[in-house]
Amino acid sequence: MKILIKNIKELLQVRENTIAKVSGAEMAILPKIDNAFLIIENNMIADFGTMIDCPDTAFDQVIDAAGKTVLPTWVDSHTHIVYAGNREQEFVDRINGLSYEEIANRGGGILNSAKKLNATSEEEIYNQSKVRLEEVMQQGTGAVEIKSGYGLTVEGELKMLRVIKKLAENYPIKIKATFLGAHAFPVEYKENHSAYIDLIINEMLPKIAEEKLADYIDAFLETGYFSVEETERIMEAGKQFGLTAKIHVNQFTAINGIAACVKHEALSVDHLEIVTDEDIEILKGSKTMPVALPSCSYFISIPYTPARKMIAAGLPLALATDFNPGTTPSGNMNFVVATACIKMKMTPEEAINAATINGAYAIGISETHGSITKGKSASMIITKPLTSYYQLPYAFGSNLIDQVIIEGKLI
Numbered sequence: 266m267k268i269l270i271k272n273i274k275e276l277l278q279v280r281e282n283t284i285a286k287v288s289g290a291e292m293a294i295l296p297k298i299d300n301a302f303l304i305i306e307n308n309m310i311a312d313f314g315t316m317i318d319c320p321d322t323a324f325d326q327v328i329d330a331a332g333k334t335v336l337p338t339w340v341d342s343h344t345h346i347v348y349a350g351n352r353e354q355e356f357v358d359r360i361n362g363l364s365y366e367e368i369a370n371r372g373g374g375i376l377n378s379a380k381k382l383n384a385t386s387e388e389e390i391y392n393q394s395k396v397r398l399e400e401v402m403q404q405g406t407g408a409v410e411i412k413s414g415y416g417l418t419v420e421g422e423l424k425m426l427r428v429i430k431k432l433a434e435n436y437p438i439k440i441k442a443t444f445l446g447a448h449a450f451p452v453e454y455k456e457n458h459s460a461y462i463d464l465i466i467n468e469m470l471p472k473i474a475e476e477k478l479a480d481y482i483d484a485f486l487e488t489g490y491f492s493v494e495e496t497e498r499i500m501e502a503g504k505q506f507g508l509t510a511k512i513h514v515n516q517f518t519a520i521n522g523i524a525a526c527v528k529h530e531a532l533s534v535d536h537l538e539i540v541t542d543e544d545i546e547i548l549k550g551s552k553t554m555p556v557a558l559p560s561c562s563y564f565i566s567i568p569y570t571p572a573r574k575m576i577a578a579g580l581p582l583a584l585a586t587d588f589n590p591g592t593t594p595s596g597n598m599n600f601v602v603a604t605a606c607i608k609m610k611m612t613p614e615e616a617i618n619a620a621t622i623n624g625a626y627a628i629g630i631s632e633t634h635g636s637i638t639k640g641k642s643a644s645m646i647i648t649k650p651l652t653s654y655y656q657l658p659y660a661f662g663s664n665l666i667d668q669v670i671i672e673g674k675l676i
């Protein structure tokens with residue numbers, strides 16, 4: 266199957282060579298070609314350039330993108346798409362004045378989702394989750410990370426990871442799986458943290474490794490959840506099973522968690538609503554990608570990740586949704602990009618880099634995703650006619666996507 270996309274008004278994020286990520290001032294540069302063509306062959310990007318050089322050969326399909334922008338599909342490096350039921354009652358409770366902590370103390374929050382997940386069959390969880398996956402694909406996401414973490418039991422965690430595996434098998438979207446057994450302490454382990462961590466390390470991890478169900482390991486490193494020392498135990502154990510760390514950290518408090526993550530060579534540190542000068546110093550020169558989740562800040566009214574300060578310090582930054590039933594019931598990366606511009610003062614160029622190439626780095630797929638580069642996966646968004654790509658974050662409430670191609674297939 267050979268597809269030609271011709272007359273592209275703006276072809277964005279064009280990189281001649283594979284780069285892993287962009288940092289600091291580089292984030293302001295979004296290479297593009299005006300009046301471009303692009304050829305897809307064998308589900309990969311075979312060629313692209315200006316229309317003057319467009320080859321005059323036969324194609325199986327020709328798409329005329331006159332007036333339209335083409336860019337790589339979004340890479341959403343942090344989601345909890347697999348869950349059972351929802352938490353819309355807590356949403357209304359919060360409107361009526363209850364805090365996140367008060368809701369958690371009443372048996373709400375993560376433990377509420379865990380209760381629902383453990384009471385739901387694998388098939389039903391799959392059916393509920395695939396609806397969300399299909400929705401984000403239509404919204405332009407071509408690669409996604411999905412976490413476990415609503416099981417909090419051996420069976421529950423395995424069930425979630427098997428659902429993620431099945432989604433990866435049945436859909437063209439690239440999926441990476443992360444084991445998040447350390448999302449919260451189940452009630453029966455509230456006073457005995459080490460026993461639950463033993464369960465994670467001695468019971469869950471070996472089974473997950475045996476069935477090859479996860480690529481990464483995660484923990485909720487936060488006051489009242491997993492301490493720095495407890496998270497270090499989990500990162501070390503994960504490493505022994507070949508799972509690199511990607512950690513929830515600095516959402517509500519800064520307790521030197523980032524230093525521990527960098528020490529253990531975490532691939533990413535995610536949330537970062539609260540970031541100290543020391544945290545920024547530690548991240549400089551590390552291989553760890555900071556990941557901001559602005560939809561979460563928006564939904565539960567907490568501070569936004571200080572993007573300007575971090576980029577000024579030379580750091581890279583990735584953007585992801587945190588799609589989950591409690592704090593971010595949305596997987597819309599277009600909204601994330603717009604919110605990063607509107608609330609975090611990122612430029613459109615920085616936000617698009619953060620949501621494509623840097624997102625790809627945060628799940629270890631920069632070699633195949635995140636830019637328009639020959640040999641990379643043919644995963645791209647074709648927009649509706651736009652005056653310029655600035656319209657993507659500017660017209661934040663409009664659906665500006667015309668077509669989505671994932672791994673060479675029209676969605």
Ligand SMILES: [Zn+2]
Pocket residue numbers: 343344345513587589
């Ligand atoms: Zn999360």
